[in-house]
Amino acid sequence: DIQVTQSPSSLSASIGDRVTITCRTSQTISRSLNWYQQETGKAPKLLIFGATGLQRGVPSRFSGSGSGTVFTLTINGLQPEDFATYHCLQIYSVPLTFGGGTRVEIK
Amino acid sequence: QVLLQESGPGLVKPLETLSLTCTVSGDSVSAFYWNWIRQPAGKGLEWIGRFYTNGTTTYNPSLKSRVTMSVDTSKNQVSLRLTSVTAADSAVYYCATGAAKYWGQGTLVTVSS
Numbered sequence: 001d002i003q004v005t006q007s008p009s010s011l012s013a014s015i016g017d018r019v020t021i022t023c024r025t026s027q028t029i030s031r032s033l034n035w036y037q038q039e040t041g042k043a044p045k046l047l048i049f050g051a052t053g054l055q056r057g058v059p060s061r062f063s064g065s066g067s068g069t070v071f072t073l074t075i076n077g078l079q080p081e082d083f084a085t086y087h088c089l090q091i092y093s094v095p096l097t098f099g100g101g102t103r104v105e106i107k
Numbered sequence: 108q109v110l111l112q113e114s115g116p117g118l119v120k121p122l123e124t125l126s127l128t129c130t131v132s133g134d135s136v137s138a139f140y141w142n143w144i145r146q147p148a149g150k151g152l153e154w155i156g157r158f159y160t161n162g163t164t165t166y167n168p169s170l171k172s173r174v175t176m177s178v179d180t181s182k183n184q185v186s187l188r189l190t191s192v193t194a195a196d197s198a199v200y201y202c203a204t205g206a207a208k209y210w211g212q213g214t215l216v217t218v219s220s
Contacts, residue, residue, distance in 0.1 A: 001168075034207055043201055043210045044152070055208075087152060091206055094165045096142070096154040 002027050002090050006099025012107040019075040021086055021102045028068045029092035035064055035073045036087045038101075044087055048073060078104075109133045111202050111211035119196075119218050125189040129202030129211055136160060136178055140205040141185045143176065145198040146213075153198075157205075158185060192218045 003026035013019050023033065031051035036044035046055045048064035051071055061076045075082055083106055088099040115127035129141070143155040156166035158176035166174045175188040185202060199213040 043213050045210075046208055049206065049208065089152070089207055094154075094157060095167045096157075096207070098152040098154070100151050 001095055002029065002093060002097050004088060004090050004097050004099040006088055006102055008102060009100060010103040010105060012105045013078050014107045015078055015080060017078045017107075019078055019082075019104060021073045021088075023066075023071045023073075023088035023090075023099045025069045025071075025090055025092075027092075029090050031067045032090060032092035033064075033066070033071045034089045034091060035062075036089065037082075038085045038087060040084075047086075075104075109139075109204065109209045111204075111209060113200060113202055113211045113214040115200075115214055115216065117215055117217060119192055119216060120220050121193055121218055122191050125187075125192050125196065125216055125218075127187045127200055127202075127214060127216070129185045129187075131183045131185070136180055136183045136185060141176070141178075142203045142205065142207060143187045144201045144203055144207075144210075145196075146201070147195075147198040155187070155189075155200075194218050 005024045007022050033051045035048040037047050038044040047058050047062050052064045063074045065072045086102045110132045112130045119125045137160045140159045142157050146152050158164050160178050164176055173190045177186045197218045199215050201210050201213045203210045
């Protein structure tokens, strides 16, 4: 199984900050990684697919980068509605595996 | 746009079978392959397995002996069965399309006597 290590597990940030979250996989997965935002009590919402593709309707302040084993989600200019938990998911091989999640909190 | 809606009993007794349905609207169930994913309260996400409408399945090894996925094309639904449940199976259960692009809103299942 491919292990996915997500960091940090939580962070505090202010409105307008740039936030970076990283996922590392135990094997190379090309660009087969998605990023999700999950608000409390709701289902995960796809933000980034294929490591860098911005899902339709997602604000451009969200961006993804990386390939191989290291991937990054960046939020440029954090907004109030961005305070949530973020997850990465490798879809390269089954079993699909998630990172542990990153909770983004208000500083 | 594809909309997914999970449904099923919210409470299941220990050692019984959990049965959930995911109803698809906006497209045919046959247009996708399907995943089931779960999330225990306050914890991370766990992939349960994948189902292709040709009947091919791949399950998480940790659950493989207890999981069955199926499709009812006449109702545009996919289903999940998990046998011999314990409290550790209490979670919000989600269905999602093949590359996990579209997700249902999830359904909470509690295992308790």
